[in-house]
């Protein structure tokens with residue numbers, strides 16, 4: 857019973873980070889990227905975390 861439970865928990869975790877691409881159906885990898893955001897008051901840029909879901913469809917877009 858313990859093993860089954862562990863397996864289910866693992867599946868749940870995987871589901872949180874991996875999802876299927878709506879275009880090609882391949883599993884997409886969640887990749888954390890930093891997006892520059894301009895602060896209008898100071899004029900400085902700061903970086904904000906963004907999670908991109910990457911597969912062959914948008915691989916060039918995200919990494920290019």
Ligand SMILES: [Zn+2]
Pocket residue numbers: 877878879880881882911912913914
């Ligand atoms: Zn795709």
